[in-house]
Amino acid sequence: MDAVCVQVYMLMAWLTTLSFYGAIAAYIFSAVVVLVYVRNGNNDLLSRAKKLAAFGNVLLLLVFISRGIEFGRIPFTGLGDSLNLFLVLCTGIILLLQREEKMRPLMAYYLPALAILALISGIFSPSSLSEAPKELNGLLLFVHVLLVFLAFALFFIASLTSMAYVTKAQSLKRMTSGTIAERLPSLERLDKVLFRLIGFGYPAFALTLALGFAWAYGSRDTLGETWYFSPRIVLALFMVIFYAFSFHIRRRGLLRGPKLAYLVFFVSTALFVMYLGIELMQIGGYTMGGTPS
Amino acid sequence: MSLVVAGINHTTSDIALRERLAFAQDKIPEALSQLRHRLEDAGVVIVSTCNRMEIYVNHVGEATDLLREVRQFISQWHEMDESEFSDSLYEHEDAEAAGHLFRVAASLDSMVVGEDQILGQVHDAYILAHAEQATDKIINNLFQKAFTIAKKVRSTTKISEGKVSISSVAVDLAVSIFMDLTDKTVIVVGSGEMSELTLKCLVDKGVGCVIVANRSVENAQILADQFNGEAIALDSLDDHLQRADIVISSTGAPGIVLHRDQIAQALKQRSNQPMFVIDIALPRDAEASINDLDNVYLYDIDNLKAVTGKNIEARRNELDRCYQIVDHGVEQFSRWLHSLIxxxxxxxxxxxxxxxxxxxxxxxxxxxxxxxxxxxxxxxxxxxxxxxxxxxxxxxxxxxxxxxxxxxxxxxxxxxxxxxxxxx
Incomplete structure (x- = not known):
């Protein structure tokens, strides 16, 4: 009986590894297909790229579920697993956006970015999960981390959309033709999508900060007090202020259009890169949903 | 059995001759009947548009005899001597006739290559002939094949991509900036044929509100009435500019009519919502530096012409691919025609x-x-x-x-x- 269990376990591990690298390959292929689309404008390629990304998404979801079963808890710990969840959510949001035919050319901005993330995920592939204290396995933490990832995914897609906005606006100003910008949706639509993404991400992020505070306060015996000044917490607060500011100036009409799109892109990208750097260098009081250092 | 086409188009004749040789739509059934009577129940289709008049005939016998009959018929129907149009008349037989129709239906032979009107016109001509029972098996197959090829050319090449008229390019640009035109306001400054045409295209696309500004309010009212719009005096333009999402300017004024400060002020009042300024006046009405303002997109007549020029060039670059599709279609049709023997x-x-x-x-x-x-x-x-x-x-x-x-x-x-x- 034990031998059978070992064999099943090995088979599952093998299938998980296969799904993981299959997903990465699917994301890379989808990016290649979409880059060919940028060059020749054949719309059929967009639906192929979409299918490939959706396939990669399903495989990553299987990896996530499989690892959850393997370790008996939700696999948030470690950069590989974190990126996987992030990719799954990003792809989900993109697929939702692409339901409208007019939105499909935006994949030229989204899918190459996802392919780069998939490559990084491949380098830091999910390894064995470290044991976590029982305080870290509660529902509060699960909701907290899931909302963080969701908000980040929304902000990430918003920053890529802002880049598409800038490209479109510049193309209209410079009167260039024959580029991907021509195939993008209208500026007004891009602006609407951009701030709808931030509009969904912002409350999710604010809520998760509150949940995180409640969880950390409840677990202060385990975590200690150092997390208050963790670079991640500081960045999170900065993000809340920045997105509130960008909403405010847009609503008041103080800043609109390309300049605001540039601001969203650069600040979101800088924050994301810093966040990734913190995760890579393991700076701070704790790692994402994992064991406190 | 011979399949022939005889006709004239915009490249072989001037408009005066085309007008004389055109068949009025309500007279085509009678013309079909007369030609079939003359050619003992031949398969016939008459395509008559503003840019071409063509007669497709399939009948037993030699092609030369058939073409002579068609020439005589044209001459009698239009009460013209053959010598008046024979130099402008082109004639094709069998595979060449098929190839000609495929090029016409695919809009490769049109004045504006890739335009979408001709396919509908050829289709209507065929439907009319079919309804009059003037077609036969070969003509039916020929036209069905032409429609299939035309659709394939459109769907697999970029021959009909990019607009090639000033007004349609302006509308495309408006659609590139605004998500929905129904809640947008357009202000027309001055009047002129081109601005009226552009306004018509925008209204057709759904623009909700039209304001016409002119030195004479009476003249403005005439244009405004055509589009259920509002007429204002040019002097009060500043008061209304903040409402404008799209500005079309085409006054005959010798100097600048739309200044950068005016637009900047309007932009501020409308909370930096985007504005699209179309300046089709000569000399230009809008200060060029308006385009430096964020959220304002200024296109003058040269910019619009440059876009149409690029689109026309892009269409021309697609011609080789289109001809390959047509040639393949001609080969298939010839094979089928031969198999009938x-x-x-x-x-x-x-x-x-x-x-x-x-x-x-x-x-x-x-x-x-x-x-x-x-x-x-x-x-x-x-x-x-x-x-x-x-x-x-x-x-x-x-x-x-x-x-x-x-x-x-x-x-x-x-x-x-x-x-x-x-x-x-």
């Missing part, structure tokens, strides 16, 4: 074999009276299968040979071998 032989061959089968089957079944009805049906089905299997390879081969080699020789041999009586 073998049709009488194939039909008689099939009749001959089936006659033998039926005769022998009757004899055999008469001597097998103990068989049940089900068994008899099974035996009959067996004989049919045997005959079909025997004939399948020769029939395919005959069609192939007819296309590849001297068909009359091949068909004569087949007829001699099997003793087929029908003449070629």
């Amino acid at each position: 073998a049709e009488p032989t194939i039909v008689s061959l099939s009749h001959e074999f089936n006659a033998v089968r039926t005769r022998e089957l009757t004899k055999t079944l008469d001597s097998l009276k103990h068989l049940s009805d089900a068994d008899r049906e099974e035996v009959e089905y067996l004989t049919k299968r045997i005959v079909n299997n025997i004939l399948q390879q020769p029939m395919t081969q005959i069609k192939q040979e007819v296309h590849d080699a001297d068909h009359s020789g091949v068909l004569q041999i087949v007829r001699r071998i099997f003793g087929l009586k029908e003449s070629l």
Whole structure:
């Protein structure tokens, strides 16, 4: 009986590894297909790229579920697993956006970015999960981390959309033709999508900060007090202020259009890169949903 | 059997001749009837648009005789001497005629290459001829093939991408900036044919509110009334500019009418919502530095012409790919047309074999009276299968040979071998 269990376990591990690298390959292929689309404008390629990304998404979801079963808890710990969840959510949001035919050319901005993330995920592939204290396995933490990832995914897609906005606006100003910008949706639509993404991400992020505070306060015996000044917490607060500011100036009409799109892109990208750097260098009081250092 | 086309178009004749040779739509049924009467129930389609007049005919006999008849018919119908149009008339036969129609339907022969009107016009001409029972098997197949090829050219190449008129380019740009035009306001400054045309295109696309500004409010009112719009005096433009999502300017003023400060002020008042300024005046009405303002997109007549020029160039670059599709279609159609030559032989061959089968089957079944009805049906089905299997390879081969080699020789041999009586 034990031998059978070992064999099943090995088979599952093998299938998980296969799904993981299959997903990465699917994301890379989808990016290649979409880059060919940028060059020749054949719309059929967009639906192929979409299918490939959706396939990669399903495989990553299987990896996530499989690892959850393997370790008996939700696999948030470690950069590989974190990126996987992030990719799954990003792809989900993109697929939702692409339901409208007019939105499909935006994949030229989204899918190459996802392919780069998939490559990084491949380098830091999910390894064995470290044991976590029982305080870290509660529902509060699960909701907290899931909302963080969701908000980040929304902000990430918003920053890529802002880049598409800038490209479109510049193309209209410079009167260039024959580029991907021509195939993008209208500026007004891009602006609407951009701030709808931030509009969904912002409350999710604010809520998760509150949940995180409640969880950390409840677990202060385990975590200690150092997390208050963790670079991640500081960045999170900065993000809340920045997105509130960008909403405010847009609503008041103080800043609109390309300049605001540039601001969203650069600040979101800088924050994301810093966040990734913190995760890579393991700076701070704790790692994402994992064991406190 | 000959398939021919005779006609004139914008490249071979001037508008005066095209007007004289055009067929009024309500007279086409009568023209079809007269031509068919003249050519003893030939297959006929008349395509008559502002840029071309073409008559497609399929009939027995030599192509030269057929074309002469068509020329005479044109001459009589329009009460013109042949010499008045013969220099402008082009004539094509068989595969060339098919190729010509495929190019026309795919809009490769149009004044504006890739325009989408011609396919509808050719389709209407065919439907009318079909309704008048003026078409035959070959004409039907020819036109169906033309529609398929035209659709393929459109869907697989970029021949109809990018607008090629100033007004349609302006509308495309508006759609690139705004998500929905129905809640947008357009201000027309001055009046002119081009601004009116652009305004019409925008209104057709759904623009909700129109304001016309002119030095004379009475003149503004005339244009505004056409689009259920509002007329204002040019002096009060500043008060209304903040409402404008799109500004079309085409005054005859010698100096600048739209200043950067004016637009900047309007932009501030409308909370930096985007503005699209179309300046189609000569000399220009709008200060060029307006385009430096964020969220304002200024296009003058040269910019718009540059876009149409690029689009026309892009369409021309697609022509080779389109011609390949047309050539492939012509080859397929010619193959089918050739296979028709073998049709009488194939039909008689099939009749001959089936006659033998039926005769022998009757004899055999008469001597097998103990068989049940089900068994008899099974035996009959067996004989049919045997005959079909025997004939399948020769029939395919005959069609192939007819296309590849001297068909009359091949068909004569087949007829001699099997003793087929029908003449070629």
